Amino acid sequence: MASNKMSHPADETPQNDQIEADDDDKEEGDAAVDISEEKGLLPKEGNEKNTSQKKDMSIGPFSVEPFNPSSMNDGIFGKFMDPMMSQLEAKIAENTAILDKINLEMEEDREKRRKANLTRHIPGPLKENGQELKDVMRQLERLIIYDDYKHVDEDDFEEEEQVRAKRRKLDENSEVAVLSHSIAAYVSLLQPKHLNHIADKMIQDTTLWLSRLFRFKDSQAHLHEEERDGLISICKLVLYKKYPKYSEDGYEALYSKPPVIYMSEAATPQLKNNICKGLGLPKSCISLVSFMQGKGAKQKISCKELEKLIAEDLSSGKTPLLMIGFAGTPLVGHVDNLDKMKELCKKHGMWLHVEGNHLATLSMFSVPTDVQPASFGNSMTLRLGLWLGLPAIPYVTLYKTADKELAALAGLSIINLQYKLTCLPLWVCLQNMGHQGVVDKMKFCLDLAKLMYKKMEKNPNLKHISKPKVIKKKEDVLGIGDLISRAMSALLVFEISSPSVVFRYTGPTYNPDATKNYEKDVPEVAPYAPNGTQKDDIAVTTATDEEENDDEKNHTPSTDYLDSLNIWMVETMRRECSSICLEAVNIDKEGMCVRFAPFETAQVYGTTKEDMEEWGDVFERQIGILNATVEHRVSFQELVEAQDSLKLVNLPGWAGLGCIQYIPDNWLDKLEDLPEQGVYEINEVNYDLVKRLKANDTAFSTGKTQAGLICVRFGLITEDTDMEELVGLVYTTGKEIEESHKYIEKMADIVKLGIEAANKDLEKENEEKLMQEGILRKVPLVGSVMSWFSPSPKDVGIKGRTFNLSSGKVASTEETYKYHMQIQENIPENESSIRKVGPLKCNLKTPKRRTSSTGSNASSGTVPTLVNGLHSENNVSGNSSVRSDGVTGTIAAKPGTVTDTEQTPAQGTDN
Secondary structure (H helix, E strand, O other): OHHHHHHOOHHHHHHHHHHHHHHHHHHHHHHHHHHHHHHOOOOHHHHHHHHHHHHHHOOOOOOOOOOOHHHOOHHHHHHHHHHHHHHHHHHHHHHHHHHHHHHHHHHHHHHHHHHHHHOOOOOHHHOOOOOOHHHHHHHHHHHHHEEOOOOOOHHHOOHHHOEEOOOOOOOHHHHHHHHHHHHHHHHOOOOHHHHHHHHHHHHHHHHHHHHHHOOOOOOEEEEEOOOOHHHHHHHHHHHHHHOOOHHHHOOHHHHOOOEEEEEEOOOOHHHHHHHHHHHOOOHHHEEEEOEOOOOOOOOOEOHHHHHHHHHHHHHOOOEEEEEEEEEOOOOOOOEOOHHHHHHHHHHHOOEEEEEOHHHHHHHOOOOOOOOHHHHHOOEEEEOHHHHHOOOOOOEEEEEOOOOHHHHHHOOOOOOOHHHHOOHHHHHHHHHHHHHHHHHHHHHHHHHHHHHHHHHHOOOOOEEEOOOOOOOOOOOOOOOHHHHHHHHHHHHHOOOOOOOOEEEEEOOOOOOHHHHOOOOOOOOOOOOOOHHHOOHHHHHOOOOOOOOHHHHHHOOOOOHHHHHHHHHHHHHHHHHHOOOOOOEEEEEOOOEEEEEEOHHHHHHHHOOOHHHHHHHHHHHHHHHHHHHHHHHHHHHHHHHHHHOOOEEEEOOOOOOOOEEEEEOOHHHHHHOOOOOHHHHHHHHHHHHHHHHHHHOOOOOOEEEEOOOOOEEEEEOEOOOOOOHHHHHHHHHHHHHHHHHHHHHHHHHHHHHHHHHHHHHHHHHHHHHHHHHHHOOHHHOHHHHHHHHHHOOOOOOOOOOOEEEOOOOOOEEEOHHHHHHOOOOOOOOOOOOOOOOOOOOHHHHOOOOOOOOOOOOOOOOOOEEEOOEOOOOOEEEOOOOOOOOOOOOOOOOOOOOOOOOOOOOEOOOEOOO
């Protein structure tokens, strides 16, 4: 800078000074820019741009530089501008981060809604990644443990409200079966070649073992999940044999000679439907064969009828295809004549297929004689899972055929490797049990059936359906040879108790001594009457639909009523002894019966012989309740019919003593054309009647007729129930309710009249007061002045009124305020309602012909009550009187006492 000053002339000094000053300002500006760049306030590119602009604008002596904050003093900028810019930058960065976060959340929410819209058809438990394994297993555990469990949130689950299911205790063989199913699932993961080798080995072993165990040699095994799949496949096999073109032409090959499949009438309707559905055949291809006639042959097929049907079908151009025989019919358990059926099938070229629980006895050391021919049939279906108590074991159908191609075409040969492994659990369990284990299982079921037969054989009120009595005819012995042949035949014939126990409760057996009080106007029959006519022949008749009322008169329970009693028996016994499974079945020409099939249920329910002993005790007690109910039913109906306000109601399906309806007096003559008001009042009275009776005994319940009227249902009773006292309780309670309803209606009218009378009296007194005081006293200003000169008397005023609910009279309150107490009016004795103290039977009317219930042992101090399967009575003191609700009372009836107006010398009079 100094060298430049020295070289220029003096006249140029001011200009040079200006240039130097500009250079100094540039240096200071550059320095400020450098400082700003170091602090990060300005970008370098912007700084260079500003510097170039500055250089451009500084050309010439008169250039003006723009304002640049960097040229300010460093101390001022550092104190004020730097912190402000830093805070601004931090705020901007924070706000930017918030906006980015909001944008990200919105994007995620948008993606979530889009995904939910795309997966809205997916059930909740399967959405996204599913549920945790512990939650799934906990839900599965609760489904197994509790009955009717419904999934709820963990916070809302309450274990006390759940009902635990009764689970079967697994034995060793059942545990092995469960383990084998898991192993089969693991084995299915092996290589196909290795898996095929294992499956073939198991199928061959299982087929051999089953054919030897059940004496069905040279047979093949077909395993299937559904019980009827094996029979349908057998039918297809026979169709392919009988109709060679069936595989190509289908139903057209059957059109000219339609096939016919024969089965017994004892077959279930589902069997017929399943065959027609599985084969695609019309129901006309199924021919039902009737039963044998005569005693001892309830549901056995009639071979004569079968042969007749076959001949008719052949003559009409049909083709007899297959015969289904039963070694134990589905309900009763009777065995068909399999030997004769096999001969007919062989004669006409038919296939014989055998089913039934009696096939299980083929595995025993000694086979029953009537079951032995089953081993000579063409096929049979085994229910090993039920017989052996093995869970999830498939059904097995054994069949005999030499044509493997047709068997494969009919679906009897297993091709799928995965399906072949279904025999693995059976393969393992058979080896674990052995022959002795199988025989023990079968023998145990037979022993249970034998025990039940023993418990029932001495009961005369039961009809044995599954074990008919065989009448043996006495034949003369022709000689020693005949005697020896008979002895040999007896040794060769081996019979066992039927494994299906079916019986029906038919009511008490009546004899002249027990039923003499129940007979209705039955004439005496002399001992010397012709044809040996007896009194029972007149008193007891057979029940028919047209003579149902006559049956009641002859003390014969109707079929519908007996059906209801048998259903009640099943429900009660299953509740009392849950380990023994009984079921109600409908048998043709018999009605509802009780069935116990140990081969089907004993292993599943874990039935033991100790359970059967306990069942026998409970069964005897319930039979006693049924007998008492049936015996007292006629006397109950007679007592009810004798009362004007009680009406018998026939309620189908009710197994109790009966049903009655209380009719108020004002509606007795209008029952045929009952208006809505009558229906309402009758229902109201009967509803209150059941409610009050139920407080004493829960066996009373509410019923409803077809006309919509409420009635009182009586449960079953015990032997010591006093029928007159029971009906008297209902009648007396009904009368009290009727009177209370009438009293409420009467009281409403009395109150209304009392209010009107009180208003009239008050108006009259108000007028009298006005006449005594004068009209001037009512004038506002004059009245006060007049009262000051001449005060009104104190005794003049309006008196209140009281209403006596007992007498219905309106009285003045003058004495009440005078004596400061309420004075009760005396009620004459003839106007008061005083209830008689004594037995409730005294309130009943005497029937036209009284009956004495046998076994009525109610004594004084005991109020008999209805029971719902259990004995129940309320003990009270001997001198207790009847309460207002008609629940307790003193009973003076004695066993066998007749309370008729005509006294019986042998029985005495009623106390």
